[in-house]
Amino acid sequence: MAVRTEFDLIAAERLESVTAVAEEAGLFEGARDAIGARVPRSLIDAAKARSGLSSTTAVIEYALAKLALEDDYGAKLLSLKGTVPGDIDLEF
Numbered sequence: 001m002a003v004r005t006e007f008d009l010i011a012a013e014r015l016e017s018v019t020a021v022a023e024e025a026g027l028f029e030g031a032r033d034a035i036g037a038r039v040p041r042s043l044i045d046a047a048k049a050r051s052g053l054s055s056t057t058a059v060i061e062y063a064l065a066k067l068a069l070e071d072d073y074g075a076k077l078l079s080l081k082g083t084v085p086g087d088i089d090l091e092f
Helices: 006-024 041-051 056-069 073-079
Strands: none
Touching: 006 041, 006 056, 041 056
């Protein structure tokens, strides 16, 4: 039996969370489509190992869902740079 590390548990929680949100958003509904791509075997193996998934199809679904759900928080935060007045009292 494999020992599950804290990293494995976090990855499993992330997988469950992304999958649940994608399902709620209807991303797994509708007709299924076939895709074809040539990608390095090492990339597929690393993605399977990191996600805990064994099916290439499941890895691709997870990766696409994660990308589709990705927010732009970082970009929005950086766009605010310099918008807070320099003389604001932050009580430090």
